[in-house]
Amino acid sequence: xxxISFDIVVSLITGIFVCLIVLPMFxxxxxxxxxxxxxxxxSPYVLASFLISLETSLAVVFLALCLGVPTAYLLGVKKFKGxxxxxxxxxLPICMPPLVAGLALLILLGGNSGFGNLLSNQGIDLIFSKxxxxxxxLFVSTPFLIKSAREAFESIDQNVINASLTLGASKxxxxxxxxxxxxxxxxxxxxxxxxxxxxxxxxxxxxxAGCVPFKTETMTVAIYQNAMSGEMDSSVAIAxxxxxxxxxxxFIFKSRLRGQIAxx
Amino acid sequence: MGVVLKKISKNYNGRTAxxxxxxxxxxxxxxxxxxxxxxxxxxxxxxxxxxxxxDKGTVMVGGRNANGLPPxxxxxxxxxxxxxxFPHLSVFDNIAYGLRVRRLKETEIARKIDYYLARVNIEKxxxxxxxxxxxxxxxxxxxxxxxxxxxxxxxxxxxMSDLDAPAREKTGQELKNFQQEMGITTICVTHDQDEAFxxxxxxxxxxxxxxEQIEAPHDLFYHPKxxxxxxxxxxxxxxxxxxxKIQQHEAIVYINxxxxxxxxxxxxxxxxxxxxxKEISLCIHPEKIVLKxxxxxxxxxxxxxxxKIVNKRSNGKTLRATIDIGGTEIHAAIPKALFDxxxxxxxxxxxxxxxxxxxxxxxxxxxxxxxxxLNEIRSIRS
Numbered sequence: 001x002x003x004i005s006f007d008i009v010v011s012l013i014t015g016i017f018v019c020l021i022v023l024p025m026f027x028x029x030x031x032x033x034x035x036x037x038x039x040x041x042x043s044p045y046v047l048a049s050f051l052i053s054l055e056t057s058l059a060v061v062f063l064a065l066c067l068g069v070p071t072a073y074l075l076g077v078k079k080f081k082g083x084x085x086x087x088x089x090x091x092l093p094i095c096m097p098p099l100v101a102g103l104a105l106l107i108l109l110g111g112n113s114g115f116g117n118l119l120s121n122q123g124i125d126l127i128f129s130k131x132x133x134x135x136x137x138l139f140v141s142t143p144f145l146i147k148s149a150r151e152a153f154e155s156i157d158q159n160v161i162n163a164s165l166t167l168g169a170s171k172x173x174x175x176x177x178x179x180x181x182x183x184x185x186x187x188x189x190x191x192x193x194x195x196x197x198x199x200x201x202x203x204x205x206x207x208x209a210g211c212v213p214f215k216t217e218t219m220t221v222a223i224y225q226n227a228m229s230g231e232m233d234s235s236v237a238i239a240x241x242x243x244x245x246x247x248x249x250x251f252i253f254k255s256r257l258r259g260q261i262a263x264x
Numbered sequence: 265m266g267v268v269l270k271k272i273s274k275n276y277n278g279r280t281a282x283x284x285x286x287x288x289x290x291x292x293x294x295x296x297x298x299x300x301x302x303x304x305x306x307x308x309x310x311x312x313x314x315x316x317x318x319d320k321g322t323v324m325v326g327g328r329n330a331n332g333l334p335p336x337x338x339x340x341x342x343x344x345x346x347x348x349x350f351p352h353l354s355v356f357d358n359i360a361y362g363l364r365v366r367r368l369k370e371t372e373i374a375r376k377i378d379y380y381l382a383r384v385n386i387e388k389x390x391x392x393x394x395x396x397x398x399x400x401x402x403x404x405x406x407x408x409x410x411x412x413x414x415x416x417x418x419x420x421x422x423x424m425s426d427l428d429a430p431a432r433e434k435t436g437q438e439l440k441n442f443q444q445e446m447g448i449t450t451i452c453v454t455h456d457q458d459e460a461f462x463x464x465x466x467x468x469x470x471x472x473x474x475x476e477q478i479e480a481p482h483d484l485f486y487h488p489k490x491x492x493x494x495x496x497x498x499x500x501x502x503x504x505x506x507x508x509k510i511q512q513h514e515a516i517v518y519i520n521x522x523x524x525x526x527x528x529x530x531x532x533x534x535x536x537x538x539x540x541x542k543e544i545s546l547c548i549h550p551e552k553i554v555l556k557x558x559x560x561x562x563x564x565x566x567x568x569x570x571x572k573i574v575n576k577r578s579n580g581k582t583l584r585a586t587i588d589i590g591g592t593e594i595h596a597a598i599p600k601a602l603f604d605x606x607x608x609x610x611x612x613x614x615x616x617x618x619x620x621x622x623x624x625x626x627x628x629x630x631x632x633x634x635x636x637x638l639n640e641i642r643s644i645r646s
Contacts, residue, residue, distance in 0.1 A: 159348035162315050165335040166342040167362035167413065177361070181352045 025243060032236045040237030048214045049222040050241055056130060056218065057198040060137040061145075064194045067138075068145040069187060073179065075146070076153025077161070094143050101140055102207025109135070109208070128210045133218060136204035141197035145190035152186020153179060185257060192253050196246060266291040266449030267312055267417055272321035274307055274473075281307040282318070283473040292447045294440070296464030298454060300496070303470040305453040306345075309419045312451065314338050326416045338417070341410030341448075345422040347402045349394040355381075355405050356390045362413040380408040384438055400431035404438070411442055418443065420452040424459060436463060457497055461485060469493045486549060491623055494547040500595045501548040503620065505530075507538050514617050517546070523591040530567040533618040546620035553596035553619070555585065555605060556612040569594070569613040573605050587613050 040046055074080075075087055093101055109126045110116045119126060126132045156179060164174040180187075202220040209216040211225050219242050226235035267289040274282040281304045289295040297305045310316035312323060314335040323330045325338055349358050356377055363373045381387045384404040394402060403423060410418060423439065424432045440463055443450050454460050460467045461481035468478045469492070477484060477493045488494035491502055505517035508529070515534050520527045532546065554566070555573075562568045571594060575586040583603045587594045594613050605611060 157346070157348060159344045159346060160350060162313075162335070163342065163344060163348040163350070163409075164361070165315070166313055166338075166340055166419075167409070168336045168365045169361070170336055173365060178350060178352075182350075 028236060028239055028243070032233055032240075036233050037237055037240065040234055041241070043234070043237075045213060045222075046234060046238055046241070049217050049219045049238060050245075052130065052133070052215075052217065053199055053219040053242075056133045056137060057195050059134050060141060060198040061191050061195045063134070063138055064142040064145045065187070065191060068142050068190065068194075069149055069180075072146045072149035072183075072187075072190075073153050073175065076150040076183075077156070077179070090143050090146055092143075093140050094147075096140075098140055098201065098203025098205075099207060102136055102204035105132075105136055105139060105204065105208050127208060128212060128216060130209070130216060132209040133205050133216055136208040137198040137201045140201055140204050141194045144193040144197055145187070148190030148193060149183060149187045152183035152190075155186075156182050188253070188257060192250065196250065199242070199246060266293060266326065267451065268322075268324035269308070269312070270322040270324070272308075272311055272318045272323070274304075274311065274316065274318050280473050282311070285321070285473065285475060287468060287475060287478075289449055289451055291449050294443050294450045294452070294463060294465045296452045296454060296460040296467045297470055298457060298460040298464075298467050298496070299470030300455055304473040305455075305470055306421055307473075308470070309342070309421055309451065309453055312338075312417065313340050313342055313419055339415050340417045340419055341413060341415035343403075343406045343410050343418070343420045343423050345425060347394075347406040349402060349405060349409070351394050354391050354393055355386070355397070358394070358405055359409045359412055362409065366413065376412055377408075380412055383442075384408065398431075399426050399428075400435060403427060403431075403435055407435075407439065407442070411446060411448065414446070415448065418448045418450040420450065422454055423452065425454070425456070432459070439463065457485075469496060471496075487621055488547060489623060491545060491547075494623060499547045499549045501550065501553070502623070503546045503548065503592075505532075505544050505546050507540055507542050507544065510534060510538055510540055517544070519546075521592045524589075525591040528569060530569075530620070531617040532620050535622050537622060545623040547623055548594075548615055548620045550584065550595045550597035552615055553594065553598075554614045555587070555596055555598060555603075556614055557605075558610050558612065560612070562612055562614055566614045566616055567619075571611055571613045573607050573609050573611060576603075576605075576607060587611060589613060 071090065075083060075090075106127065107113055108115055109119065109132065111120055111127075116127075124131075126135055160178060160182070161174060164178045165171070169177065200220060201218070202224065205218055206221050206224070209218075209221075211217045211221045213222075217225065219238050223235050223238050223242070226232070226238070267287070269285055269287040272282050272285040272287075273280075285304070285308065287295075287308070297308055299305050307316060311318045312325065312330075314323075314330065314333060314337075325333075325340070330338055350361065353361065359377045359380070360373045363376065368376075377390075378387065381390060384407075386401050386404055389397060389401055389405075394405070397405065403426075407423070420439070424435055427435060436459065442448075452460075452463060454463075461484075464481055466478060467481050467484050469476045469484065471492050477489045479487070484493065485497050485499075488497055488499055494500075494502060503519050504521050505519050507515050508518050509516040511534070513534055514531050515538050516529055517532050518527060518529055538544075556562055556568075558570075569589045571587040571589040573585055574588045574593070577584050578600070579597070581600060582597045583600050585596045585598060585603070585605065587596060596613070
């Protein structure tokens with residue numbers, strides 16, 4: 001196949017995929033009027049679900065960063081026995097259906113389990129609470145950060161790390177001054193994927209936290225609840241908020257990241 | 265003593281990298297580890313630096329047992345083969361890294377860095393990043409970064425392998441100047457014998473995880489003790505011989521290489537290890553061979569062997585000729601100005617009795633190159 005015709009075929013295939021993404025969104029945008037949309041945006045119910053989603057997903061990104069970066073460093077830089085097992089376990093939530101993850105968390109954290117009982121006795125109730133949402137989102141989305149950060153750590157030349165050590169730096173100093181700066185783009189990308197996954201999480205969240213309006217109802221849960229009860233306008237409004245917000249955030253992040261890579 | 269390695273062994277997944285390796289490098293010495301790829305050279309550096317833990321043996325750095333010390337406590341500077349500059353830091357910050365670890369004042373750091381950058385004429389590159397530098401500049405930055413902290417030991421892993429010839433010569437000189445001025449005990453790894461002989465106070469030749477010979481460059485070059493070292497430093501002429509007569513200053517030996525059609529006798533300088541009837545291997549450096557025309561007079565003081573030139577190739581200022589002496593090949597390095605021979609021309613291969621020297625009295629290992637018969641070579645060529 002000649003170069004030009006191959007390019008046309010590849011462009012056509014890409015066009016088909018872009019249509020696959022754009023058309024449903026277009027349908028969503030055209031299913032309501034601007035006036036109705038403005039009304040819905042003013043509704044405390046929509047605002048509450050937006051804030052709950054934003055609050056929990058950002059908390060998840062922070063916690064995933066604290067838990068995921070050290071784990072990614074361990075998997076990406078160190079060699080130890082059982083590494084493959086740990087790596088596979090960490091990937092498991094990505095393959096696991098969110099409902100199954102939610103069910104497992106519900107059983108573990110619920111009052112009928114020993115662990116749930118222990119938490120309950122300490123006054124910590126995770127089920128049907130925002131904390132439960134965070135746990136569920138953390139469970140399903142942290143692997144995205146770990147995978148991305150791990151690849152970033154892995155791609156760092158071992159001799160660069162060795163150079164730091166031979167210059168007298170401790171392992172922590174090397175981590176802080178060499179590894180983190182060199183892996184930062186991978187970590188940022190992982191944060192965005194984790195945030196996007198947490199924002200869109202539905203299955204595990206609804207199992208663990210239920211759908212209590214103004215308390216545990218995230219945007220995705222609200223979309224489902226409203227659609228099932230025939231409140232399509234609310235459902236569409238929340239969906240559009242979610243799409244516009246996600247697209248804008250991702251676009252800004254990717255532009256900034258590309259700028260940084262170009263600079264370096 | 266600068267660095268002492270005692271009986272160091274290291275295996276990687278069952279493959280032996282180092283085997284009971286002993287090495288002593290004096291304080292202030294520039295020591296070169298020379299050997300082919302896979303000989304274990306980089307592993308030696310890595311073990312000294314504490315980046316690789318040896319399976320067995322002791323590492324002494326500056327008189328201290330360093331076995332339990334992590335790399336950051338060993339007071340070493342390491343220049344890696346790929347330079348390993350921090351890609352996210354400028355030249356200044358790369359060099360300042362070790363000084364900041366030691367909590368020096370920024371003014372002191374700037375003073376030191378300016379001094380070293382001026383020494384190698386790269387002051388203008390101070391704010392550039394590694395990807396904006398040439399190979400020679402990167403090498404200079406890596407070297408300054410390693411020595412600016414004034415380490416006790418400087419380890420160099422093939423420091424000039426990526427440089428072109430002019431940069432290599434310049435950098436080699438700078439390296440040697442810094443080393444001599446600062447008196448840092450230096451261990452440099454290379455597979456380039458020219459680099460080894462120009463830089464090293466002493467050179468160790470490594471083969472399959474063991475040191476074959478440690479010697480000053482000149483002695484190593486002209487008096488290799490094993491066949492491996494001889495071949496590695498370019499002394500390809502290995503003759504198997506039996507001593508048949510020992511005189512006051514010389515011995516008569518009978519050359520009997522496996523493929524030789526007609527064995528012959530030569531006179532050789534007498535060595536203490538010589539005993540009548542003993543089988544030995546003799547090495548003759550290509551530079552010590554003189555070629556003469558068949559009708560040219562050859563002095564009685566020289567050995568002469570009849571041969572035919574089968575190949576010649578240019579190598580800088582010299583021509584390297586291969587001469588068939590009847591089933592065995594002899595290699596000669598002749599200055600271009602003195603080379604007046606054609607391929608297939610008959611010649612006398614001449615050398616003085618003190619040109620051949622014994623390889624520890626051990627018989628040659630009959631390796632592939634040594635055993636090739638000329639007929640086989642001819643059949644391949646045809």
